[in-house]
Amino acid sequence: DGGITQSPKYLFRKEGQNVTLSCEQNLNHDAMYWYRQDPGQGLRLIYYSQIVNDFQKGDIAEGYSVSREKKESFPLTVTSAQKNPTAFYLCASSNTPGGAQETQYFGPGTRLLVL
Amino acid sequence: QKEVEQDPGPLSVPEGAIVSLNCTYSNSAFQYFMWYRQYSRKGPELLMYTYSSGNKEDGRFTAQVDKSSKYISLFIRDSQPSDSATYLCAMREGGSEKLVFGKGMKLTVNP
Numbered sequence: 644d645g646g647i648t649q650s651p652k653y654l655f656r657k658e659g660q661n662v663t664l665s666c667e668q669n670l671n672h673d674a675m676y677w678y679r680q681d682p683g684q685g686l687r688l689i690y691y692s693q694i695v696n697d698f699q700k701g702d703i704a705e706g707y708s709v710s711r712e713k714k715e716s717f718p719l720t721v722t723s724a725q726k727n728p729t730a731f732y733l734c735a736s737s738n739t740p741g742g743a744q745e746t747q748y749f750g751p752g753t754r755l756l757v758l
Numbered sequence: 759q760k761e762v763e764q765d766p767g768p769l770s771v772p773e774g775a776i777v778s779l780n781c782t783y784s785n786s787a788f789q790y791f792m793w794y795r796q797y798s799r800k801g802p803e804l805l806m807y808t809y810s811s812g813n814k815e816d817g818r819f820t821a822q823v824d825k826s827s828k829y830i831s832l833f834i835r836d837s838q839p840s841d842s843a844t845y846l847c848a849m850r851e852g853g854s855e856k857l858v859f860g861k862g863m864k865l866t867v868n869p
Contacts, residue, residue: 647801674855683766685846685861686802693855701856733801737855746792747857749801 646670647750649734654755656721656728664719664753666734675717676735676747679703686733692717721755729757761785764847764860773869777834781847781860784828789852791823793832796844796862805845806832837867 647668656662668675677689688701692711706725711717717736721728731754735747764781771777779793790809794802806821808814808830814821820833830849834841847860 649801683861685764686848686857686859688856691855731799745790745855746804746807748804749794751801752799754799 647734647736647748649732649750649753651753652751654753655758656755657758659723661720661722662755664721664732664734664755666717666719666750667715668717668734668736668750669715670736670738670748671714672736672738672748673714674737674745675711676737677701677707677709677717677719678733678735680731680733680752689719689732728755730755761858762847762849762860765863766861768864768866770866770868771837773837773839773867775837775867777837777841777865777867779832779834779845779847779863779865781830781849782828783830783849783858785849785851785858786825786828787851788849788858790850791821791830792848792857793819793821794846794848796846798843802846839867839869842866 650665674693676691678686687703689707690709692698708720733752734750737747739745762783793806795805796802808821811823811825818835822831844862844864846862848857850857
């Protein structure tokens with residue numbers, strides 16, 4: 644069964660704590676993305692990666708970090724520097740990034756809440 | 759002015775109605791246009807994908823792009839309660855992997 648998995652479904656963060664959200668894909672896609680979704684705000688790009696060991700900042704990268712050590716995996720760490728982390732986090736992947744047929748497919752999301 | 763504008767609604771219609779969802783944009787370099795459907799607490803799923811101007815039909819769904827007016831639409835015919843979801847428009851420039859999303863329109867189809 645091909646797809647994108649995200650875990651956990653819900654995550655609680657204490658003040659000053661770093662937390663890591665998992666994203667795995669078995670679609671053999673080169674590119675992976677992290678978005679944040681807030682009510683009434685739409686999706687905003689945090690980080691993206693086109694190939695292993697390379698990634699670029701999106702529009703709202705401050706307070707977040709990523710790694711891309713394997714093609715299948717693109718974990719996102721929400722650091723203590725992110726002062727308003729409560730949101731729905733979505734991971735996506737795509738084939739042929741920037742190409743004519745490129746489309747992004749999304750995982751089920753992780754809801755992060757601050758205690 | 760935001761790059762992509764989408765009325766967030768909400769929109770409530772009776773079952774069987776024709777639904778029209780719209781987005782406007784300001785960046786004339788956008789070439790690829792998408793509509794995603796997102797059920798509550800789920801990830802978005804790709805519904806329609808179009809390139810440049812024109813129409814594309816898939817079952818009860820029709821996507822229209824008017825690049826001269828910088829305006830895209832999604833029409834849903836014979837709407838069903840299962841169509842109740844948030845619909846997001848998205849678009850990107852040619853050669854770019856970065857999508858720009860509208861805020862999403864919440865649609866409820868009442869039986």
